[in-house]
Amino acid sequence: MRALAITGFATALLLAAAIEWAARREGSRIPSLADVCAVVMRYEVGPVPVGRIGLFGFWWWLGWHFLAR
Structure with a gap:
C-alpha cells in the first residue's frame, strides 16, 4: 500500500x-503555475482577499499533513 x-x-x-x-x-x-497563482492571489470578494486566504489555507493544510510529525 x-x-x-x-x-x-x-x-x-x-x-x-x-x-x-x-x-x-x-x-x-497553457498557463504556468506562476500565472495561475497570480490570478488566484488577485481574487477578492469586496474588501476580503479570498484568493490569498485560500492559498494560505492550502499551504497550511499541505504543511500540516506532510510536514507535521
Whole structure:
C-alpha cells in the first residue's frame, strides 16, 4: 500500500513538471503555475482577499499533513 502511494505521488509530481515545462515553451497557451497563482492571489470578494486566504489555507493544510510529525 505504501509503494502505491509513493508511486501515485511520484506520478503526480512528474505530471506537474511536464505541464510546467509545456507551459514555459515559446508560444504555449497553457498557463504556468506562476500565472495561475497570480490570478488566484488577485481574487477578492469586496474588501476580503479570498484568493490569498485560500492559498494560505492550502499551504497550511499541505504543511500540516506532510510536514507535521
